[in-house]
Amino acid sequence: MDDMSVAQPINGTHGASVAGPRNIQLEGQVPDIFAAPLTDKGSLPNLHFPFAFAHNRLEDGGWAREVTVREMPAMKELAIVNMRLGPGVVRELHWHKEAEWSYITAGKARLTVVDADGYLSVDDLEPGDIWLVPSGVPHSIQGLEEGTEFVLVFDDGNFSENQTLLITELMAHLPPSVVAKNFGLPEAAFKGLPKEEKYIFRLPVPASLDEVRKQLPNNPPPQSYVFHASKVPPNKFDGGSTKVVDVKQFPETTLSALIIELEPGAMREVHWHPDGDELQYYIKGEARMTVFDATNNARTFNYRAGDVGYVPKTLAHYIENTGTEPVLVINVFSTRRYRDVSLNQWMALTPPDMVRGTLDIDDTVMKALRRERRPVVR
Numbered sequence: 050m051d052d053m054s055v056a057q058p059i060n061g062t063h064g065a066s067v068a069g070p071r072n073i074q075l076e077g078q079v080p081d082i083f084a085a086p087l088t089d090k091g092s093l094p095n096l097h098f099p100f101a102f103a104h105n106r107l108e109d110g111g112w113a114r115e116v117t118v119r120e121m122p123a124m125k126e127l128a129i130v131n132m133r134l135g136p137g138v139v140r141e142l143h144w145h146k147e148a149e150w151s152y153i154t155a156g157k158a159r160l161t162v163v164d165a166d167g168y169l170s171v172d173d174l175e176p177g178d179i180w181l182v183p184s185g186v187p188h189s190i191q192g193l194e195e196g197t198e199f200v201l202v203f204d205d206g207n208f209s210e211n212q213t214l215l216i217t218e219l220m221a222h223l224p225p226s227v228v229a230k231n232f233g234l235p236e237a238a239f240k241g242l243p244k245e246e247k248y249i250f251r252l253p254v255p256a257s258l259d260e261v262r263k264q265l266p267n268n269p270p271p272q273s274y275v276f277h278a279s280k281v282p283p284n285k286f287d288g289g290s291t292k293v294v295d296v297k298q299f300p301e302t303t304l305s306a307l308i309i310e311l312e313p314g315a316m317r318e319v320h321w322h323p324d325g326d327e328l329q330y331y332i333k334g335e336a337r338m339t340v341f342d343a344t345n346n347a348r349t350f351n352y353r354a355g356d357v358g359y360v361p362k363t364l365a366h367y368i369e370n371t372g373t374e375p376v377l378v379i380n381v382f383s384t385r386r387y388r389d390v391s392l393n394q395w396m397a398l399t400p401p402d403m404v405r406g407t408l409d410i411d412d413t414v415m416k417a418l419r420r421e422r423r424p425v426v427r
């Protein structure tokens with residue numbers, strides 16, 4: 050007998066109950082994987098990875114976990130790190146080969162950046178705020194009195210948070226005579242240098258931003274590395290709102306983003322991105338997405354807070370809020386400028402006889418298309 054008190058992979062006359070072993074809790078979280086819509090077809094790669102399944106590196110006062118091409122082979126252009134730093138806890142002074150885009154999800158963080166032109170940026174960020182550190186530019190992060198949590202998105206799927214260039218390791222790998230000569234001091238001055246990385250470690254909660262800025266030259270960069278997106282009102286649509294962050298906020302960026310809030314039942318309309326991959330990080334709520342590819346391939350995925358999604362460039366998709374709470378999701382793209390192609394707009398701006406004759410749709414649909422005003426959320 051089928052146990053119908055738990056979900057079964059049955060859709061009309063398709064499917065059958067599970068007779069063997071099963072993980073009911075996980076199956077319940079991914080209903081469109083477990084019992085796929087009959088419109089799904091073919092063998093698209095996996096485009097869902099929960100941070101809950103990512104190895105978590107525990108350090109003194111914080112942790113870091115990452116979802117990269119190693120976790121999800123489709124992630125060729127982008128990788129994501131989730132990091133927690135307790136009060137005063139520091140992510141060591143470092144740099145990397147990739148550009149870093151960050152979004153604060155909890156608490157407050159202080160970001161310090163010194164660039165190749167000698168400009169200096171020290172700023173405090175709160176939930177919803179964003180930073181962009183171009184490749185090669187040194188920086189550090191510190192949790193303020195309430196600690197902080199954030200995600201970091203990098204413009205290469207092969208990135209690893211465990212392979213950044215660290216100031217401790219740089220110093221440890223220079224001959225002591227070279228360190229001494231570099232700073233014009235005796236070798237003894239550097240006898241306390243750490244022999245290994247510190248990576249994440251505790252320091253006292255730092256002084257106020259004003260006090261710290263007074264200790265340093267007042268030399269801010271002409272273009273900020275920080276965008277206080279939490280202070281900027283979103284673009285409102287029927288069913289939700291969006292914020293675009295791209296080359297307009299960060300002239301040197303290689304990454305752009307769309308921050309989306311969707312009310313229960315609302316949907317980010319069907320679209321695709323002509324020139325970049327999309328990485329999704331779900332911050333609130335539950336959603337589903339179908340991704341369509343040639344030839345005749347489609348697969349539907351389910352996401353919830355703490356999950357990562359991915360859409361390779363040019364593949365059609367939507368995001369539907371399937372829960373009872375608002376969905377908050379950030380989409381980060383491997384392009385300088387945010388761009389999408391809307392299915393609605395494409396059809397609305399194509400000669401009506403062509404659209405009608407291709408899709409066999411009637412005047413009700415054609416009239417609705419004429420009213421189309423390029424909604425981002427509907």
Ligand code: MN
Binds near residue numbers: 144145
């Ligand atoms: Mn970094």
Ligand code: MN
Binds near residue numbers: 320327360366380
């Ligand atoms: Mn998209």
